[in-house]
Amino acid sequence: MKNEFLKNWDTQLKKGLLPFFVLQALNQKECYGYELIQTLKDSLGIEVTESTIYPLLIRLMKEDLLIHKWVEQQSGIPRKYYFITEVGKSNLAEMQKSIVEIIEKIQQQ
Amino acid sequence: MKNEFLKNWDTQLKKGLLPFFVLQALNQKECYGYELIQTLKDSLGIEVTESTIYPLLIRLMKEDLLIHKWVEQQSGIPRKYYFITEVGKSNLAEMQKSIVEIIEKIQQQ
DNA sequence: TTTAATACATCGTATAACAAAGTATATAAA
DNA sequence: TTTATATACTTTGTTATACGATGTATTAAA
Numbered sequence: 001m002k003n004e005f006l007k008n009w010d011t012q013l014k015k016g017l018l019p020f021f022v023l024q025a026l027n028q029k030e031c032y033g034y035e036l037i038q039t040l041k042d043s044l045g046i047e048v049t050e051s052t053i054y055p056l057l058i059r060l061m062k063e064d065l066l067i068h069k070w071v072e073q074q075s076g077i078p079r080k081y082y083f084i085t086e087v088g089k090s091n092l093a094e095m096q097k098s099i100v101e102i103i104e105k106i107q108q109q
Numbered sequence: 110m111k112n113e114f115l116k117n118w119d120t121q122l123k124k125g126l127l128p129f130f131v132l133q134a135l136n137q138k139e140c141y142g143y144e145l146i147q148t149l150k151d152s153l154g155i156e157v158t159e160s161t162i163y164p165l166l167i168r169l170m171k172e173d174l175l176i177h178k179w180v181e182q183q184s185g186i187p188r189k190y191y192f193i194t195e196v197g198k199s200n201l202a203e204m205q206k207s208i209v210e211i212i213e214k215i216q217q218q
Numbered sequence: 219t220t221t222a223a224t225a226c227a228t229c230g231t232a233t234a235a236c237a238a239a240g241t242a243t244a245t246a247a248a
Numbered sequence: 249t250t251t252a253t254a255t256a257c258t259t260t261g262t263t264a265t266a267c268g269a270t271g272t273a274t275t276a277a278a
Contacts, residue, residue, distance in 0.1 A: 051259080
């Protein structure tokens with residue numbers, strides 16, 4: 001079991017990595033919010049709650065990195081699908097560069 | 110020049126990585142606060158201000174990951190040297206494991 | 219004598235994850 | 249039938265932490 005310090009640290013680390021992982025995921029395939037939570041968990045082992053993901057998606061839309069489209073379902077609640085924009089793609093590319101640099105710094109020490 | 114989104118993202122990423130880099134640096138060699146700012150910049154290219162590093166060091170001491178010792182100088186202001194504790198070392202080891210896992214996740218996609 | 223570098227400290231602000239609570243639909247179990 | 253569970257989106261309040269701004273003090277160089 002992780003101690004308080006490590007749990008807290010994990011949370012802070014997530015603050016930086018989550019926007020990157022979300023843009024990365026949406027760059028590969030459009031998703032709706034609830035689906036994204038599953039995707040992050042299944043493919044990356046990253047656990048996020050709805051109260052984290054929905055405000056984040058709203059923020060990324062305000063920054064013009066994402067757009068959304070409501071899609072009605074034959075049954076059940078409509079889904080809000082998110083798509084990465086060109087702005088989103090260029091920002092993601094910058095983020096990838098930064099991440100690669102940081103990884104190199106971590107590995108070279 | 111980075112846009113607002115990316116500058117902000119850099120800051121958030123730092124929130125997670127900084128405690129790791131600080132512990133890592135102090136694990137290699139004890140430092141005083143002002144020296145640590147130079148070390149982080151010179152060896153990792155990470156720019157932090159005093160209003161970031163001093164509260165962080167205080168926090169890591171409260172968590173028992175660090176201890177400090179004042180060292181008087183022949184001339185000038187006394188220096189507060191920080192040393193990593195056993196608790197600090199074990200937490201750093203956990204952080205290293207997490208970081209390695211995250212790097213693997215980033216690289217495998 | 220004034221500027222800059224060294225060295226430590228603190229206050230206020232902004233950002234963002236997350237718990238908690240809420241709304242709504244659909245299905246399976248009791 | 250009622251209840252629980254899963255799906256799907258939203259918002260409010262709390263908490264953690266980087267950082268700008270500001271302050272104190274010492275020393276050396278311009």
